Every structure is written in C-alpha cells, then in structure tokens.
Amino acid sequence: MAAPAAETTWTRKHLLDLESLSADEIGVILDTAEAFKDVSTRSVKKVPALRGRVVVNLFFEESTRTRTSFTLAAQRLSADVIDFSAKGSSVAKGETLGDTARNIEAMGVDLIVCRHPASGAPHLLSRCVNCCVINAGDGRHEHPTQALLDLFTIRQHKGRIEGLKVAIVGDVANSRVARSNLWGLTKLGAEVTFVGPTTLVPRTFEQFGARVCHDIDAVIGEFDVINMLRIQMERVTSNVFPSVQEYTRLFGLNGQRMRRAKPDVLVMHPGPMNRGIEITTEVADGARSAILQQVTNGLAVRMAVLFLCNQAAGG
C-alpha cells in the first residue's frame, strides 16, 4: 500500500490546532489513520509514503511518548528522522525559536514536529519557515494529535462520535489536551462536560460549547466516555487545591465511582498517569480502559498527519 484510499480534501501543510479545522478535515485525518492502522500489525511495518523526506522532532519540553510516537510514525512512512532537543542546544545559548527553526530548515528538513512550553509557538514557527509544522503540544493551548487519537479511539469503540457524552476530568485550565478535545469532539457532534475544581475548570469554557461541572458524583452516570487528565503535583503550591489527597477524594476515578457509571463507559487518559491519584490501578487496568489502545492508535493518527501535511506541501 503506497497511499491510503481516503478521499483527500486536505489542503493544509501545517497542523497547528484543531480549532481551525472543519469536521470534514478531522474526518479526513481519522479515515486516513484508519487506512494506516494495519501497517503496524504487518511483518514489514513500513510504507514508502515519505521516503526521502526528513522529519525533525523539535522538542523544547520533556516528552517520551509523544516524541517516540512521532518518531515511529515517521519511520513507518520511511522518512528520515532527527531529534532536536532544547537541552544543550543553541536555545540554551539564547537563540530565538525562529532562528533555531530556520537553521534546522536550512539543513533540508521537510516537516518539523514541534513541542514547546509557550502557547502559540508552532504558529510563530509556521510564519518563520517554509516547511510543514506539526504541533506536538504548545503550552496550554493545543495538542491536536492527542485529541485526534482520542477521537480515533472513541470512534473505534463506539462506532461514532456524534451524540456521545464525553467527560473530561481534571486540570482543564492548564490542559492543551482538554482544549483540543473540546474542539474535536464538539465539531464532530459530541457533548463535552468539563469536570473539576472551580479553580481548574473556569466557566469561560461554557462560551465555547462545553458544559462545566464541579461535582463528578452528580453526573458520572451520564457519560459514554470519561477522559481523565493528569494532575500536576506542582498545582498545590499555587493554591488551586489544598492537597493531592483532597483532589483524589473529590475527583479521582476509582472502582466505587465506576459502579455508578454507564456499564459500557470508555475510560481514557492521555498519560502519563498518576496511579492512585486521578485514577486507580483498578480502573486504569480494568475492562473499560482504552488507555493502551490510545497509545497504539497514536501511531496511525500521527502517520496520517505526517502523510497529509507532506502531501499538501507538494511532497
């Protein structure tokens, strides 16, 4: 298989966010990912779609799974992959993001996969370089490929997105995963509820179509999907909740709460998990959990994104 059979109406060379995509465009990525999914299960796990292309992972923030996932995805498309991490690079010497990117591009790179602690950094990059830019997570803004793999996983299990009720639980205010999921899910017709403490789930999100709730027990029975976000321990010092223990009591997903959820509820987590804090081992490893499938699906989704952006750039 050289290229997937999906009807391509994809014209973007960058994937910067999901907010600006249409439902159709998201559909194209998911369908393309579907076509790539079986590549990972074959004995020769490669297609030649990006042969001769160079992908650079430009990561300004620690990441293991996203970087590995993009690397594998690019390799399965037969691209050459280089890793660039901010540590020990010229960034530490004060070079600007634009200069760093232009220097890397000058070495003949076709696609830049960027992770950055500042919201909007990939947008800035896309204005500085000619090659494709793929956002692998920017600040608290968006993490489009994570949301796409979440959508893919939900569709795989539920057969659809439209009409589903999805809870996203935790530190929504600081979460790029929550934002990308909100756009992706609502564009495809799901109903999103953000659940968490008032300090981490601002009502402002209601203006963008989310429902906001601060009592998980009052609503847990409604959802088809529950996506648990990682809690950052550092938040305690900024007084958004008084202790990790209290957070776990109020919002953690445990076996007891699961008994009040729909029997076919799908449990997800973008990782890395804090076992015993936002989610118990019983739930994380339980029958309703799709957490490892999310990781598996991440590969196909990232292959699709790399493939489509490269193709739109004329590659």
Place this chain on the structure above:
Amino acid sequence: MASLLIRNGRIIDPASNQDAVGDLLIADAKIRKIGRLSERAERVIDGTGLLVTPGLIDMHVHLREPGNEDEETIASGASAAVAGGFTSIACMPNTQPPLDQEADIEFVYRQAARADLCNVYPIGAITKGRAGKELAEMGQMVRAGAVAFSDDGCGVADAGVMFRALQYVRMFDRALIQHCEDAALAAGGCMHAGPTATRLGLPSIPAMAEEVMVQRDLILAEQTGARYHVAHISTAGAVEAVRRAKARGVYVTAEVCPHHLLLTDEACAGFDTHFKMNPPLRSKADVEACRAGVADGTIDCFCTDHAPHSAEEKTLEFQNAPFGIIGLETAVPLTIRAMIETGFIDWPRWVAGWTSRPATILGLSKGSLSPGADADVTLIDPACRWRIDAGRFFSKCRNTPFDGWDVSGRAVATIVAGRVRFTTDAARFPGERALA
C-alpha cells in the same frame, strides 16, 4: 524679531475656552496675539482648513535612554514626538538604571537639550531602583525638574510604601502616577483574562488586577489628600472607581491610551505580539467604558505609553515577548478615530485631552495659546487621509499593530518655541525639511 503668522485656521484652545477661525501671531518664541489680525510677520502661513491647537503633550512615553539606546534614545524619541505632533513629552523612569535620583533627572534634560526638538520632561521613580521598598529622593528630583513620580512598569505593591509616598509627595505638589496592577493577581499573565485567553491557553491578567490596586490607592489618596494619577486606565471597573472617587472629591486623574480605545483582547487570537502590551487589550465592554470615561471627564487625558521594542524581541513566543507598542506617530489619528469619528467627544474636548489636561496634571505652564504662553503649537489637518507606514517612522522601533491602517487626521506641522520642528506640508511650509 522672528515672527510667524498663521492665518485663517480654526484655533482651538480649551484653556481659554477658545474655538473660532482666526489668526495666530507668534514672535520671539511666544504666543503674541489671537484674533482677526492685521499685523505683519516675517513669515505668513495659510491655515485654512487646519486646526491650530496648543502643542500636543504626551505625558507617558518610554525613551529607553539610558540603558537601551538601541531601541530608542531621548533624541530619536523626540523625533518621533514632533513627527506625531507632540511638542512636549514626559518620559517614564523605567530605564536602566532607572531615573531615581537628581543626576538622572538632569541627564534627561541635558540629552533633550542636545536633541533640541521638543520639550522632554522626566518623571522620577517613586522608590529607589523602582524596587517598591524605600522612597526615592523625590524632593531633590523635584528640584532638578522631575514633573511627577511613578514606578511605571509595575505598581507600588506595598500599601504602606504607597501611603508614605503619597503623604510625602504632597510637599511638592506633584502627582504620583501609578501603574495599577496587583502583581499576585497578574502573576505571569501575558494577555487579558477573558474568553480569548482561555481559548489560546495563555496565562492571563484579570481586569481585577488593575481594579484592586486602583481601589486601594483611591483610599490612600483620599486619606492623604495627595495628587494621584491612574496610568493607562483600561478596565470598566477602574473607570467606575475613578468616577466615584472624583464625585466624592478625591484628587485623582486618569489617562488612557489609543489602543485601549480601539482594540480588544480578541486581537491576540493569532499570537501576534504586536497586540501584547501592559495593561493588556481588554474586552469590548472595557473599550466602551474607557470611551465613555473620556466623554464624561472621568478620564482626563490621552497618552501613548510609547514603548519601543526591537523586532528581535517582538518575534519571540507570545509569552516570552516583551509588553508594549510604540504610539507617538500614530496617536493623533487613532484617538480621532476612537473618539471623534465615533461621536463620543468634540474637537475642543479632544484637544484638551492632549494639551491643557496633561499640562495641568504635570504642573506645566504649557497647553495654552494665551498671549505670553510658550509658542508650542500643533497644526492638524483633520481631513488628511493617509496610511500608517511603520517603515517611515522616526522612532527606532516598528512595534505597532496599526501598520497599514488607513486613517484620518494628521499633525501637518509641529512648532516648538516658535520654530517649525516638523512638517508634512511642503506647500504651506516651503523650505522646511521633514525634520530640522
């Protein structure tokens, strides 16, 4: 005797309640006469169709000298000022090192005299090193010519220090200008806290960060009876607080920037750092409240908060780029658009906001066209349509979100102490170079 007669202009002088078509005679760097004049002069200019106003005053600019002369100097800032129609500017002390002692104030006057383009008045720091702890030597700075005091760039966080500063400054009849921002509430923010910041995932500065400090300071100002001035007011709540304080007799004044009268936080949606300034662009309701505040006199005057930053700095990530935009060369048409074209105020109120009001706040004997006053005069063509072109700015920097805007109204000549220091109108001012 060097004399200049401007004939048949619309002379607007709010200080003397004047608004009539007539002639203005300047001689020996002073205003001599206004009215239908039969006097002769060495030079006669036809002012038909022009507004003849006192020289405009911008009481809030950052000139970056000493310390960041690559971004602006007192001379380059003065060039930008006269190009924008300003005959007087007051510069903030957040230079490196900050203007916090007598010698620093003298330095600004010395550099301004060397530049010899417009009046530059230094504002001294309230606290030593702008650190918010110990009072700076305000008395000695007053002697050297400091026109007001401010730790602008940040507010004086400690209520006790602010109370002492207000108490102390009363001796000198100078205003304390506060950058109103509660540091803890604003912590790490880079744009207004509202739906756009939520969407973009950018750390944000809530309106209440400004309002908490305004409210606190108004209590302190009322207690001390000192002159208190709110810098670059930007929120509806702050405007309302000042309105109420004025009603109960607190000695408070306020200024507003063109961008807070024209743009909202939604402009940040593309992560363009030219829309990043502090205070940040606020909501539509805040913009409307600021306009209404100018219209009813709650907000006394306009200012630019001219804040030059190099292109290198402004092309950083939104969170990491510095706050601020330049404003001297765009302020006239932008405040016309925000306030006159929208029908909020008339020309005399507009002129007062750029002349007599800031002059009063800073205690300057400027901002008036009365006979005997310094001959600082700005000629404005209200009908001039032009396109803002940052590439032609006299400022050393280009960090403006208004590049390419089509606007109306322009200062066509800037006269400082009787001398034409800038003109765009070669027909009326033959032989004058763009910048003398």
